[in-house]
Amino acid sequence: MSTAALYNDQGAAEAAVEAGQETTPTSSSSGAAFGLFSTDFKKNEDLKEMLESNKESLKLEAMKRIVQLISKGKNASELFPAIVKNVASKNIELKKLVYVYLVRYAEEQQDLALLSISTFQRALKDPNQFIRASALRVLSSIRVPIIVPIMMLAIKEAAADLSPYVRKTSAHAIQKLHSLDPDQKEQLIEVIEKLLKDKSTLVAGSVVMAFEEVCPDRIDLIHKNYRKLCNLLVDVEEWGQVVIINMLTRYARTQFLNPNINESLLEEGSGGEKMFYGSDEDEDEDEKEKKAEAAAIAKRKPYVMDPDHRLLLRNTKPLLQSRNAAVVMAVAQLYFHLAPKAEVGVIAKALVRLLRSHSEVQFVVLQNVATMTIKRRGMFEPYLKSFYIRSTDPTQIKVLKLEVLTNLANETNISTILREFQTYIKSMDKDFVAATIQAIGRCATNIGEVRDTCLNGLVQLLSNRDELVVAESVVVIKKLLQMQPEKHSDIIKHMAKLTDNIQVPMARASILWLIGEYCEHVPRIAPDVLRKMAKSFTNEEDIVKLQIINLAAKLYLTNSKQTKLLTQYVLNLAKYDQNYDIRDRARFVRQLIVPTEKSGALSKYAKKLFLALKPAPVLESPFKDRDHFQLGSLSHLLNAKAGGYQELPEWPEAAPDPSVRNVEVFTLLERVTTLTSVPEWTKCSSREKRKEKKVEKPFYSDSEGESGPTESADSESDSASTTDSASASVSEESESGLESESEEESETEEEEEDKKEKKNQKKEPKKPVQESESEQSSEEEDRKPEKRSKKLKSDSESDSVEDEGSESESSPSESEDFESEAVVTKKKKAAESKPPSKSVRKEEKKEKKEMSLLDLDDFEPTPSPQVTPVNTLLSNSLATDLEGLSLSDSILSPATIIPSGALKNYELLHRITGEGLSVEYCFSRQPFSPDANMVAVQLQFTNNSTSDTKNLHMEDVRLQSGMRVKEFPEIELLPAGEMTSAVMGIDFCDSTQAANFQLCSHTKKFFVSIQPPVGELMRPVFLTENEFKKEQGQLMGMNEITEKLTLDVKCRNEHAIVQRVTTAANLSRVPCGSDKECSPPVPPPDYPVHRFAGRTVTSSSLVLVTVATREEGAAQLMVNCEKMVIGTMLVKDILLALTQ
């Protein structure tokens, strides 16, 4: 307290001086007088005058000085009346400073503060969002109970404000109001509930913060918003991310099952440690039992990861790349607490990266890493060297790194680590050296193989010149020797000699204890040591004295002949010692060891008491068991529960009903669906419903028997290779959580599941299917219905594994394994004579999509003409087969409208340059069946020459990185004058880069290149108007490009617009007014809005195009696409199409 006062004084003096200096130019302030009180007083007088003057500048100057006073911790409360008058000032800076002041002093001057309230109430209605927000901020910061109702009203209004910034402020205000008046809780929860539904990334973090503060137990509020929060997470501001992730960690702990329940925990939890902490056995036994039990339970109930659990893991992973250490740490702890063991490893790299950051960050991260390394050593082993210590590290960092290194030590790396430790021992930083010696001791106890080496090393340190080093070594050696004293009597002897030199009490005490304990190993030296000690007894430190008494007692018991007198001497000295502990001890020992008539039965057991076999001490990490605190938390760091800490709940034994997280949205759509008898391509509101629909299909059973065996070989590798990619693809899919799981399929599983699904259906919905596979499979299980419907809606979601897919043939990223596939396979095999190589099997996927186009007459007031798909890849018969097939299955592809004549032909090779061979190509707009990520390019070869052309094929494909090509099958013979066509696929990676290759015939080679217009890099996707608007809402801001235009004269009717847009880009029309679908068509509005939707082929990014017409051919074109480049180019192209 006294120091504080001192600082205050200093501060005041400074304030006075500074204020004096500052004011000289502007005001007549009397300068800084000396003497604290008077200055303050005088200054305040002058400030008051300034505040009451008419000049803005004077007022501002006064406020600045007042802020300075506040910043020094000075009291400026008496100016309140003068200041509060300025709250309505027009000058923004003045206003701000007044706000600063009000927030600081309103509580003390409640009555006066009330004067300002009406101003804020007015400001809450200001057209500028920032004024509204800051008014709310200040209003809610005024901690005056009487305005609670006003605050409440303001918060409610602000929570419905159009500006997300204001809504964010209202979320902050909720907490303020709650702490001011907890009775408002119920009303506030209502506001929180409302704000939780908010879609703005700006609001999400703040409202979750408010939730955590006000009603962390109202978990039910999160259910409905869970998926949205997961999906928004990447775009939330950094601070909000931390809060949300921490909340979701606890949420997941209550809602999902332990993903590691099936793992043999024995190996993980205790096994690793066991060899480390050998003496833990009893404890381990218990644990084992428990685990065995758990495992037994687990066996009965195979673990199935909830898809929402997966969603969380997947959507947080990209945040490991955040620049904000707090976010990285939050994700790391989430993975540590929630992820399956095999996946936790991903966080190591990110945490190691943080070690480059500020030393405070390092400090916190290392603490957490230390805890993690105990549980999951393997995770950080590859980064061992990143924990090497530099002489320039602050000591506290060094010690923590040492801790981590010790935890990481095992038989294989111990020699490297010890070598490293050897350098550390020579450090100048003695605290660090001491810590290193302890670390060596721990390695020695943990790893039996190196125990002797370590011991020898430590013994060498005993001759170190630095006493601290020696002392620390003695302490550690003592502990090590306790493990196998017999073998080391020479070391004990050596240490006995040290008593002459070592002065550090702890070390002396340790040596004495050792000699006493093992006096039988050094029978001749021990009495001598005692003799020396008896001599210096009075000068020793207390702990040494105690050990001398101990030594004496033990020697007396073993070798009373030599030491009787010495013992008595020591005990006599101790009897008169100043320290009562020592006196007590002496009295006690004397009674115990020296048999007298009075001494009780106990003295018989003296030897047993003193020389009982003592267990060797366990040297364990101070970080052991810290992980019961949520990592990254303050409580974890302090290893003590901090106020407001919320325990990390244990996993539930049975998962609560997952359906609570289902969100009812597209009910309307369902209605539409039934009406148009297209049952599947829209999302249904619940899984059950989808399942029902699925099962109605009589189709599944057909395919199973035939295709099972063929596919199974493949399927294994699929699931294996996709495991990784699934998580890697997180980012691609975050648009909609519901849709995110579609890949990671393996066909066999799928089919099995189908059967099961059916069975389940009979039983009753929603029991996790009993399967032995990995979580992926099980997860798909749950996802499947969604996936199905989604697939139908658009075939695009699937390509996010593109990267992997492109690298290994065996991991088709796509799982177009509808039941139809088996049949397709068969037919295709028949149709094509090629042997079914791997790639062929890949091709076989997803044939059906293009087959049938849903006639959208129902939706479209002016139906666009439909075109029979140009399909040359498949033989006609096959195509018809497939068409029938898919129709029978009512797998209806999204409404693709390809206007007639829309397919523009481009020249690939001119007749002249091609020496008779001419090639034209067009983008057929058919999904390219072998690979969904590819754009189908239809090539038309014409042989204008007089001789036959043979062996037409492609060679030397040169591509930008990431791009891929599926070559067209070699054309063996093109007779003179004939035409033929072939289809190839190009994955343009959503770029308009050209694909260059050589077209070769049996005699010649031609360099050709195909460059796609941007409109061909997408494929249509069917959205309803509502969906469209919803998606559009998520692609605002930088993802939105708007252009004004004047429509071409010929292009002012709806039909023309639709046609031109769909010609320019492969998009599908969004039926307008879908909400009125059921009623008879309403007359079109005067200025219709046309919407088109698609997805980019490679990354499945949504492309939304809106053409809003205005009077006289004016129109506005808007493109929403996450890929800015595509968006920009598309705008240009469509603009061109519409204006010419």
Place this chain on the structure above:
Amino acid sequence: MEQQLDGQKPVQKASPEMIHSLFLINHSGDIFLEKHWKSVISRSVCDYFFEAKEKAEDPENVPPVLQTPHHYLISIYRGKLFFLSVVQTEVPPLFVIEFLHRVADTFQEYFGECSESVIKDNVVIVYELLEEMLDNGFPLATESNVLKEMIRPPTILRSVVNTLTGGSNVGDTLPTGQLSIIPWRRAGVKYTNNEAYFDVIEEIDAIVDKSGTTVFAEIQGVIEACVRLSGMPDLTLSFMNPRLLDDMSFHPCVRFKRWEAERVLSFIPPDGNFRLMSYHVSSQNLVAIPVYVKQNISFLETGSCGRLEITIGPKQTMGKMVEALMATIHMPKSVLSVSLTASQGSYTYDITTKILIWDIGRLNPQKLPNLRGSLSMQTGVPKPEENPSINIDLKIQQLAISGLKVSRLDMYGEKYKPFKGVKYLTKAGKFQVRT
């Protein structure tokens, strides 16, 4: 989620906000600024901190997190100042630490440095900033672009004008929108010269042992950007060899999905200077160590003196010039003074901190720089056990030692043609030679 019973809550209610108060404390332990976001917490809370500071001796060793009976103190040490925040409840410590650093960064950006005098001179702006950055203890606006829109940074001219006219630091017009869409970029940016510069800066972290073997080496890189482009440019930066990058973190403006899919950096940049990304080059690639150090430092058993000889020569410099070469040695406490001769450059020895700095400058491969001479030791003290390690600083212009190359920068969304530039620089990071 914990089923928290109401009864469990402590009677004395802790304030819920994350950061309650901030104290700025200078090197000698004076509190020169305090800011409370809610009720005032007495300065005396800092006494616990001073106690810990006393104990730690070195400011770097003050524990960043301290527990006091009623509060927790979380502090950072930046630019010889302590930023000490007071919290009352559970909060992720990194959250607070990261925020405090952000505050320091903001001061740095506004005032050019982050020192006591500069903060004192600009206390009003500092206060305004703190007010904007934190609302009820929760970060509100931490992006410097947004802050600059609301609170103008001082310029020399403006501060003169302001004192004369009593003008204001606050923007005349409040920002009108945009905030929600691109939080890191201010709206309505206009430049006559549109330019975008990128500096690829790589640092070599290495530990080289006595014998010259590399114990540990890795490359850490950052791309610092200085973008002054009008409007809302959308930039795409691609690399020739993105596979080199092993681990990276991005400025929030970078579209992560795009990076994952295509390995290009696609972003709408903040206005002005910012760090676009930092990366780590996979350690599988052998790290080129540009210089070698031959050293011999010995302390004689008798006669209280020691010898020192250091020679530095080029190792793997990729044919580039090594510049700004500097060696720093923390001498043992018993070294009283040094008497050395440097064949190139100059050396200084600070007697109080025991730091020997040899500033060499450019490395001449023909004539290797050499520093030799004797050290005079305190008499009567046993010779130091340890040998000091040598920290090396160096720069190599126009080289990214990992071989990373920017292949192109494209701009979309705006019509003008910007001037683009990429610069490479290699530096020694934590480059330590053990002796």
